[in-house]
Amino acid sequence: MKDKKLRIIPLGGLGEVGKNMMAYEYDERILIVDTGLMFPENDMLGIDYIIPDFSYLLDKKDKVDGIIITHGHEDHTGAIHHVLQEINAPIYATPLTRGLVEVKLGRNGLASRAVLNTVHAGDSVQIGPFKVEFFHVCHSIPDGVGLGINTPLGLIVHSGDYKFDHTPVDGWPSDYAKLADFSARGVLALLSDSTNSERPGWTPSEKVIDAAFRKVFREAKDRIIIVSFASLISRMQQAANVANEFGRKLAFAGTSMVDNAKMATKLGYLDIPEGVQVPIEQALNMPGKDVVIMCTGSQGEPSSILGRLSMGTNRQFDIKAGDTIVLSSHPIPGNEESIYRMINRLFEQGANVIYEAIANVHVSGHASQEEMKLLLHLVRPKYFIPIHGELRQLKQHALLAKEIGIDENNILVTENGQIIEITENGMKLAEKVPAGYVYVDGSGVGDVSEDIMREREILSRDGIVLINVNVDRFTGEVLGDPEIVSRGFISPRENNELYAGLRKKVIETIKRIGSKDRGEIEQVSRTYLNSETRRRPVVMVTIGRS
Numbered sequence: 001m002k003d004k005k006l007r008i009i010p011l012g013g014l015g016e017v018g019k020n021m022m023a024y025e026y027d028e029r030i031l032i033v034d035t036g037l038m039f040p041e042n043d044m045l046g047i048d049y050i051i052p053d054f055s056y057l058l059d060k061k062d063k064v065d066g067i068i069i070t071h072g073h074e075d076h077t078g079a080i081h082h083v084l085q086e087i088n089a090p091i092y093a094t095p096l097t098r099g100l101v102e103v104k105l106g107r108n109g110l111a112s113r114a115v116l117n118t119v120h121a122g123d124s125v126q127i128g129p130f131k132v133e134f135f136h137v138c139h140s141i142p143d144g145v146g147l148g149i150n151t152p153l154g155l156i157v158h159s160g161d162y163k164f165d166h167t168p169v170d171g172w173p174s175d176y177a178k179l180a181d182f183s184a185r186g187v188l189a190l191l192s193d194s195t196n197s198e199r200p201g202w203t204p205s206e207k208v209i210d211a212a213f214r215k216v217f218r219e220a221k222d223r224i225i226i227v228s229f230a231s232l233i234s235r236m237q238q239a240a241n242v243a244n245e246f247g248r249k250l251a252f253a254g255t256s257m258v259d260n261a262k263m264a265t266k267l268g269y270l271d272i273p274e275g276v277q278v279p280i281e282q283a284l285n286m287p288g289k290d291v292v293i294m295c296t297g298s299q300g301e302p303s304s305i306l307g308r309l310s311m312g313t314n315r316q317f318d319i320k321a322g323d324t325i326v327l328s329s330h331p332i333p334g335n336e337e338s339i340y341r342m343i344n345r346l347f348e349q350g351a352n353v354i355y356e357a358i359a360n361v362h363v364s365g366h367a368s369q370e371e372m373k374l375l376l377h378l379v380r381p382k383y384f385i386p387i388h389g390e391l392r393q394l395k396q397h398a399l400l401a402k403e404i405g406i407d408e409n410n411i412l413v414t415e416n417g418q419i420i421e422i423t424e425n426g427m428k429l430a431e432k433v434p435a436g437y438v439y440v441d442g443s444g445v446g447d448v449s450e451d452i453m454r455e456r457e458i459l460s461r462d463g464i465v466l467i468n469v470n471v472d473r474f475t476g477e478v479l480g481d482p483e484i485v486s487r488g489f490i491s492p493r494e495n496n497e498l499y500a501g502l503r504k505k506v507i508e509t510i511k512r513i514g515s516k517d518r519g520e521i522e523q524v525s526r527t528y529l530n531s532e533t534r535r536r537p538v539v540m541v542t543i544g545r546s
């Protein structure tokens with residue numbers, strides 16, 4: 001057994017928030033845990049989302065024994081159809097997570113091809129060389145699990161997203177007994193969620209939202225619109241309960257929310273009191289004071305319902321003065337700007353907007369520092385590897401582990417693509433593998449390179465200038481004046497002089513070097529425009545020959 005080793009391959013979620021994906025490899029057999037996506041930042045123009053680079057797995061497709069999805073959030077499920085297109089391994093998930101994955105696979109035409117296995121918290125399943133014990137954890141979605149992964153080298157505990165909520169919406173607390181049992185058996189390594197490692201204390205229970213919702217319902221005179229993620233099933237439950245208390249009808253708007261609510265109800269994870277739910281069409285015809293609408297768009301996404309409402313481009317209904325809009329979610333880092341712009345637009349239209357910064361209408365689903373310490377104490381791992389978080393969050397988590405007495409030499413902070421090897425002799429870093437961004441946009445997966453992203457950024461910032469020059473095909477002399485068109489840059493009408501100067505530059509350059517080297521003409525033009533305006537538009541030159 002001396003030369004046996006466990007390889008831990010972080011493909012996403014380390015050094016960033018989102019696109020969580022981990023591979024465990026033993027004796028050339030592989031177990032994947034989570035296949036998430038990440039939402040693009042503001043400056044990633046035209047990008048729908050980002051998925052992990054899992055090219056490491058592509059020549060080992062037949063070695064993958066299974067894919068476990070720990071819970072139904074997009075940052076854990078969102079890349080599943082992309083992964084499945086390449087790697088046809090069986091998926092393991094709890095009923096609700098499986099339901100959410102099925103909705104996603106169905107939308108991408110993969111429902112029939114996927115092999116899905118339902119597991120329950122408390123189950124033990126052999127997947128290749130790994131015996132995996134699923135244990136229940138609280139989070140902001142029901143049916144989340146952490147994993148005890150038994151390997152020939154020892155037990156690995158992978159927390160998934162978790163918090164220790166004593167009064168969760170579904171009444172099902174985290175499985176402390178299982179964690180204590182792991183500890184009694186001895187834990188080789190703990191890999192756990194670092195999202196809130198900078199937050200002291202405990203994350204408040206989901207219960208506090210009920211009180212905040214009640215206050216909103218007491219004070220709202222007209223329609224209430226609650227906005228959250230389509231996968232936040234427990235928030236739907238809370239909205240339904242409070243709607244029932246206050247005698248309002250609840251309607252879901254938007255396909256993802258309607259589909260997820262239907263599926264969660266069917267599986268018993270959403271229990272809307274009799275007679276409370278109505279179709280959106282019906283809700284829109286009722287007096288505003290009798291209605292609550294739930295929809296997506298809490299991140300300011302322009303294509304979401306709230307995004308469209310804020311711009312007055314939603315087809316089914318509009319914002320009305322007197323509407324109360326509750327953003328029940330936390331801004332994903334990088335989205336703050338677009339969210340606050342959207343909130344301003346909603347206020348402009350006469351709505352009252354209530355959001356996390358001004359009321360407890362959202363609590364985090366992730367453990368804060370005291371909960372992290374509790375998990376470390378409960379599990380008492382030999383090695384500790386913080387996961388899920390930006391580098392600073394991983395570092396903070398590592399400090400906490402050190403504080404509670406984990407040997408500093410046994411704590412490893414690392415980032416995506418850095419393989420970790422555990423043998424009987426210890427834990428060390430092995431080779432690095434690709435683990436960057438794979439951009440997905442309307443046209444496909446990975447078609448968008450860093451170069452294209454840079455071009456889009458320049459275009460969006462400084463615009464484009466097109467120069468069309470006609471030259472005599474025999475003498476090479478410029479015929480007439482170069483034609484210039486601009487978009488997103490100072491227009492020729494605004495600044496005649498600038499363009500007269502540009503025409504002169506182009507003619508001079510062609511006199512000097514001819515018209516063959518378009519790149520050089522573009523370069524000279526760009527330098528001229530930059531020196532005159534301090535902006536750097538994209539410049540394109542076309543040459544006509546007659």
Ligand SMILES: [Zn+2]
Nearest residue numbers: 071073139161
């Ligand atoms: Zn989550």
Ligand SMILES: [Zn+2]
Nearest residue numbers: 073075076161
């Ligand atoms: Zn997550």
